[in-house]
Amino acid sequence: MKVTVVGAGNVGATCANVLAHNEVANEVVLVDIKEGVAEGKALDMWETSPINLYDSRITGSTNDYEKTAGSEVVVITSGIPRKPGMSRDDLIATNAGIVKSVTENVVKHSPDAKIVVVANPLDVMTYQAFLSSKKDSREVFGMAGILDTARYRSFLAMELNVSPKDIQAVLMGGHGDTMVPLPRYTTVGGIPVTELISKEKLDSIVERTKFGGGEIVKLLGTSAWYAPGAAAAQMVEAIVKDQKRVFPVCSWLQGEYGMKDLYLGVPVVLGKNGIERIIELDLNDDEKGLLEDSAKSVKSVLEVLDGMDI
Numbered sequence: 547m548k549v550t551v552v553g554a555g556n557v558g559a560t561c562a563n564v565l566a567h568n569e570v571a572n573e574v575v576l577v578d579i580k581e582g583v584a585e586g587k588a589l590d591m592w593e594t595s596p597i598n599l600y601d602s603r604i605t606g607s608t609n610d611y612e613k614t615a616g617s618e619v620v621v622i623t624s625g626i627p628r629k630p631g632m633s634r635d636d637l638i639a640t641n642a643g644i645v646k647s648v649t650e651n652v653v654k655h656s657p658d659a660k661i662v663v664v665a666n667p668l669d670v671m672t673y674q675a676f677l678s679s680k681k682d683s684r685e686v687f688g689m690a691g692i693l694d695t696a697r698y699r700s701f702l703a704m705e706l707n708v709s710p711k712d713i714q715a716v717l718m719g720g721h722g723d724t725m726v727p728l729p730r731y732t733t734v735g736g737i738p739v740t741e742l743i744s745k746e747k748l749d750s751i752v753e754r755t756k757f758g759g760g761e762i763v764k765l766l767g768t769s770a771w772y773a774p775g776a777a778a779a780q781m782v783e784a785i786v787k788d789q790k791r792v793f794p795v796c797s798w799l800q801g802e803y804g805m806k807d808l809y810l811g812v813p814v815v816l817g818k819n820g821i822e823r824i825i826e827l828d829l830n831d832d833e834k835g836l837l838e839d840s841a842k843s844v845k846s847v848l849e850v851l852d853g854m855d856i
């Protein structure tokens with residue numbers, strides 16, 4: 547069982563480290579275009595195996611996709627991150643070309659791999675990978691919802707002074723400032739969150755969640771990696787262990803939620819076949835309106851991609 551992570555930067559290296567530590571796959575291959583970076587980080591991680599007591603083999607490669615051959619899952623983190631003052635959408639000019647060439651290389655060597663896209667702008671980069679892979683849409687999807695719900699859940703845990711383990715939530719839409727956290731589908735140990743927190747406080751947590759990526763960018767000068775890397779690894783685990791986990795995932799919509807030919811975050815069942823089912827919630831009019839606004843925002847970035855010559 548082999549898993550490849552392309553991009554050995556902050557997110558890719560974190561993801562590979564979590565995969566190895568948790569023994570999600572017997573073999574983890576890290577790939578980067580920068581000479582020596584993937585090999586060096588993979589060797590450093592492998593040297594933690596006697597300390598942390600795992601035996602997943604982790605190796606690195608400088609752009610040699612032969613080493614990735616036969617991967618069950620490939621995570622694409624290659625792409626530039628944003629700096630303070632930038633939006634995720636500003637990354638499209640550089641990242642679309644990277645995602646295209648990486649996807650083509652990945653598919654050549656691992657035609658059956660499920661592809662998890664992480665590079666930003668996420669919804670549009672997932673579409674780019676779908677186009678370049680020529681694969682079934684159930685096998686090409688993006689990571690954002692697990693991260694965004696994790697932020698929402700962690701903020702709620704702080705506010706309520708309860709364990710984050712007991713907070714369950716659904717969040718939909720694009721991975722941008724228009725994402726749609728859904729308080730009506732948020733529970734704390736089975737109790738509707740609205741019974742435990744004032745509307746004002748909940749609204750402010752929803753707002754903080756929407757700008758959660760930017761909050762980290764402002765603090766660090768680059769974007770987050772611990773939570774994104776762990777979130778991507780959680781998706782890989784659901785696939786390789788056929789766990790049928792229910793997560794919000796950036797998925798290709800073909801009529802679900804009244805939307806067609808668009809990648810957008812929706813709740814799905816994730817297992818060995820990739821997206822095994824899209825779950826359709828009975829959204830109220832306000833929620834539908836917010837989801838439609840988010841879809842509009844993703845479509846405007848798709849138009850930029852359509853106009854590009856890559």
Ligand SMILES: NC(=O)C1=CN([C@@H]2O[C@H](COP(=O)(O)OP(=O)(O)OC[C@H]3O[C@@H](n4cnc5c(N)ncnc54)[C@H](O)[C@@H]3O)[C@@H](O)[C@H]2O)C=CC1
Nearest residue numbers: 553554555556557578579624625626627664665666689774
């Ligand atoms: N979907 C999400 O929720 C999140 C997405 N991101 C996105 O993930 C991407 C990576 O972020 P970081 O790891 O922080 O950036 P980073 O700059 O630390 O790492 C990116 C790595 O990709 C490599 N790379 C560039 N072109 C490549 C190519 N053609 N082939 C192989 N490797 C290549 C670079 O050499 C670099 O090591 C960014 O686009 C960022 O915006 C980051 C966090 C969350």
Ligand SMILES: O=C([O-])CC(=O)C(=O)O
Nearest residue numbers: 628634666759760769770
């Ligand atoms: O904010 C960024 O640019 C990176 C990202 O997508 C996130 O951390 O949510």
